[in-house]
Amino acid sequence: MSSSRDRVEDTYEAQNDQRLDELHSKIRTLRGVSPISPTHSCLLTKALQVTTDINNDVERQNLMLDDTGDRFNSFGASLSQSARRAGAAFGIGNGGLKTWRVALFVVGFFLAFLVVRKLFSLWSSSSGPTA
Numbered sequence: 001m002s003s004s005r006d007r008v009e010d011t012y013e014a015q016n017d018q019r020l021d022e023l024h025s026k027i028r029t030l031r032g033v034s035p036i037s038p039t040h041s042c043l044l045t046k047a048l049q050v051t052t053d054i055n056n057d058v059e060r061q062n063l064m065l066d067d068t069g070d071r072f073n074s075f076g077a078s079l080s081q082s083a084r085r086a087g088a089a090f091g092i093g094n095g096g097l098k099t100w101r102v103a104l105f106v107v108g109f110f111l112a113f114l115v116v117r118k119l120f121s122l123w124s125s126s127s128g129p130t131a
Contacts, residue, residue, distance in 0.1 A: 020055060023048060 027044050
């Protein structure tokens with residue numbers, strides 16, 4: 001799917017380059033053949049410069065978007081690999097019985113938290129100031 005989009009973008013880019021070359025050619029022809037006033041020549045030069053600047057900006061933005069896309073693809077691959085490693089570490093994946101191990105860790109952590117909280121509340125109430 002992206003290859004067809006790339007071909008369409010390449011076609012548009014080739015058409016833009018061709019039109020830019022045609023514009024350069026027309027300006028050179030107008031400068032050399034017809035008696036154009038310096039004001040008109042200056043306007044044509046500025047128009048050509050603006051067109052060239054737009055083309056250069058589009059090229060820079062396309063490169064930046066390609067680089068960003070490559071970075072996201074790399075991040076996606078890295079994230080997928082990390083998820084596979086985490087699954088292997090917790091025993092998730094092939095063999096559904098290993099999934100119980102994660103559930104037992106969660107329940108055990110919760111029970112340990114309750115016990116520590118209860119011990120802390122008993123300790124803090126017994127070690128309070130005596131009057």
